Amino acid sequence: MNPLPIRLFCLTILLFFPLTVITPVKAQDLTIDLSDPVVAITAGFAGTDVLLFGATREEGDLVVVVRGPQERHTVRKAERVAGVWINTQEATFVDIPAYYALASNRPISGFVNTVDANIHQIGVDQLTFIPDQHQKPVDDIASFEKALIRLKQAEGLYSTDAIDLFYLGNGLFRTTIHFPANVAVGTYGIDVYLFKDGELMESRTSLLNVRKFGVEAQIYDFAHRHSLAYGILAVIIASVSGWLANAAFRKS
Amino acid sequence: MEIYLPIAEVSVNIFLILGMGGGVGFLSGLFGVGGGFLMTPLLIFIGIPPAVAVATEANQIVASSVSGVLAHWRRGNVDFRMGAVLLLGGVLGSTFGVWLFTYLRELGQIDLVIKLSYVVFLGIIGMLMLIESINVMLARRKSGTVQAKRRHHTWIHHLPLKIRFRRSKLYISALMPMALGFFVGVLASIMGVGGGFVMVPAMIYLLGMPTSVVVGTSLFQIIFVTANVTLLQSLTNQTVDVILALLLLIGAVIGAQFGARAGAKLNGEHLRGLLALMVLGVCLKLSLDLTLTPDELFSLGTGGHE
Numbered sequence: 001m002n003p004l005p006i007r008l009f010c011l012t013i014l015l016f017f018p019l020t021v022i023t024p025v026k027a028q029d030l031t032i033d034l035s036d037p038v039v040a041i042t043a044g045f046a047g048t049d050v051l052l053f054g055a056t057r058e059e060g061d062l063v064v065v066v067r068g069p070q071e072r073h074t075v076r077k078a079e080r081v082a083g084v085w086i087n088t089q090e091a092t093f094v095d096i097p098a099y100y101a102l103a104s105n106r107p108i109s110g111f112v113n114t115v116d117a118n119i120h121q122i123g124v125d126q127l128t129f130i131p132d133q134h135q136k137p138v139d140d141i142a143s144f145e146k147a148l149i150r151l152k153q154a155e156g157l158y159s160t161d162a163i164d165l166f167y168l169g170n171g172l173f174r175t176t177i178h179f180p181a182n183v184a185v186g187t188y189g190i191d192v193y194l195f196k197d198g199e200l201m202e203s204r205t206s207l208l209n210v211r212k213f214g215v216e217a218q219i220y221d222f223a224h225r226h227s228l229a230y231g232i233l234a235v236i237i238a239s240v241s242g243w244l245a246n247a248a249f250r251k252s
Numbered sequence: 253m254e255i256y257l258p259i260a261e262v263s264v265n266i267f268l269i270l271g272m273g274g275g276v277g278f279l280s281g282l283f284g285v286g287g288g289f290l291m292t293p294l295l296i297f298i299g300i301p302p303a304v305a306v307a308t309e310a311n312q313i314v315a316s317s318v319s320g321v322l323a324h325w326r327r328g329n330v331d332f333r334m335g336a337v338l339l340l341g342g343v344l345g346s347t348f349g350v351w352l353f354t355y356l357r358e359l360g361q362i363d364l365v366i367k368l369s370y371v372v373f374l375g376i377i378g379m380l381m382l383i384e385s386i387n388v389m390l391a392r393r394k395s396g397t398v399q400a401k402r403r404h405h406t407w408i409h410h411l412p413l414k415i416r417f418r419r420s421k422l423y424i425s426a427l428m429p430m431a432l433g434f435f436v437g438v439l440a441s442i443m444g445v446g447g448g449f450v451m452v453p454a455m456i457y458l459l460g461m462p463t464s465v466v467v468g469t470s471l472f473q474i475i476f477v478t479a480n481v482t483l484l485q486s487l488t489n490q491t492v493d494v495i496l497a498l499l500l501l502i503g504a505v506i507g508a509q510f511g512a513r514a515g516a517k518l519n520g521e522h523l524r525g526l527l528a529l530m531v532l533g534v535c536l537k538l539s540l541d542l543t544l545t546p547d548e549l550f551s552l553g554t555g556g557h558e
Contacts, residue, residue: 042256043256044253044254044256045254045256045263046254046263073552073553074360074552075550075553076551076552076553077549078549080545084364084543085543085545085546086361086364087360087364087551090553143550144550147548147549147550147552150550151550151551152552155552181254181262181263182261182262182263212258216256216258216495217258219258219259219495220258220259223258223259223486223490224490227486227487227488228483228486228487230486230494231482231484231486231487232483233494234311234483234486234492234494234497235311235314235482237494238311238312238314238315238479238482238497239314239318239479241315241498241505242315242316242317242318242320242322242501243318243319243322245315245319245501245505246319246322246323249505249509250323
């Protein structure tokens with residue numbers, strides 16, 4: 001074995017060891033897991049629940065934040081022009097989570113201070129909105145940010161109130177995260193923050209994968225990878241079904 | 253029973269889709285129209301993204317037109333020469349239409365343009381049909397017979413590139429049907445319709461074609477125009493959902509058979525009046541959507557310029 005990596009490893013241990021000793025929180029104060037790390041979108045998919053459970057050595061206040069893949073989002077505002085409602089202004093934000101859910105054992109205003117909420121983006125009102133650089137400026141960008149949250153909540157993709165998180169005794173806790181049918185595909189980050197007396201003590205991160213499975217995934221894939229073949233096939237399927245329908249009803 | 257649509261990326265109730273296909277199919281069988289102008293707004297109404305609704309409906313119309321044209325073809329009611337000229341314009345028009353659709357979608361104005369087109373065309377067609385059927389009904393009550401329309405000689409007959417359309421008993425410039433085909437092609441790709449509701453009256457009143465060949469010829473060219481739309485939408489926007497199209501198709505095929513049977517028992521003029529009222533109803537609903545103050549002024553579009 002090459003001695004260099006081993007030496008580096010020892011050096012790293014020596015460097016960081018003092019730090020781990022003086023940190024007040026012991027590792028593994030917080031453990032989490034998911035009932036299933038994969039959400040499978042299949043033919044009958046109508047949304048699903050994922051169970052998040054875990055344990056803390058001592059019961060504290062817990063916040064679970066689930067963030068979907070970061071995507072560009074465009075918010076458009078309609079105005080009445082000559083009697084008709086027309087989209088007149090638009091604001092595009094980069095890196096906005098496609099999904100955002102929050103769970104806690106009690107209202108977060110009771111224990112999360114504004115600094116922590118801001119740093120870790122706990123709560124939809126704490127999301128950072130970065131407008132696209134190339135866009136035209138709009139009046140009152142804040143109204144667009146609020147609208148984005150409101151629209152996402154209406155689609156069931158952002159939680160309106162914190163979901164209940166329950167302590168089951170002996171530091172065990174559980175919560176259920178709901179993913180609606182229109183959930184985006186991608187990697188979701190699940191962060192659990194443990195607070196004690198309003199101080200952030202520890203956090204754990206887990207990942208969840210939302211993927212399409214089965215025929216639906218193959219169709220989607222085919223449509224995007226071989227668009228021309230897909231189009232030709234769609235036309236052929238339609239023509240044949242039309243011909244079959246005609247033949248079937250001519251006899252009867 | 254819920255089914256996840258792979259392209260629309262939403263779950264829908266399978267029986268709702270079959271029922272909608274059946275209902276619209278019944279009406280299209282009853283009135284002898286394509287039904288795209290009813291289906292596309294309905295799909296948007298139940299939460300299918302407008303871009304997917306328009307493209308998928310084009311795919312479904314391919315099937316219903318093939319099914320319909322076969323019956324007319326057997327009776328010799330298709331003017332293939334006229335159909336070829338119309339579809340040449342139609343293919344060009346729908347290609348331009350899909351390009352326009354993609355451009356408007358990027359601008360965030362596609363929903364507005366779809367709805368405005370519906371309001372304008374349904375309004376005009378509905379009014380014309382209503383006036384026509386009322387006039388005929390009144391005339392019949394007065395004299396008992398309906399006078400045949402006389403064909404006028406207008407500037408249309410002085411255009412170059414004259415072609416003889418034997419089946420339609422016409423000798424007119426190819427430019428006119430080509431322009432008509434182009435125009436309807438644009439409508440087909442933007443509105444997700446076959447365009448029969450514009451094409452059929454235009455063929456009768458503008459080109460002066462005999463009524464017997466109008467529907468078959470219109471269906472014949474619609475096959476190619478909607479096939480072109482399906483192909484181009486798949487290629488540029490990936491918005492054709494074959495699962496949704498198949499479900500709509502099953503319902504529509506069955507519904508159309510019952511509709512045709514029911515239609516045979518009803519008076520033609522009453523039927524036309526009824527269709528006119530329905531067209532105006534959809535038009536009114538859409539114009540209210542456009543002019544009444546909405547609950548939410550903001551809307552969310554994904555993507556934008558990538």
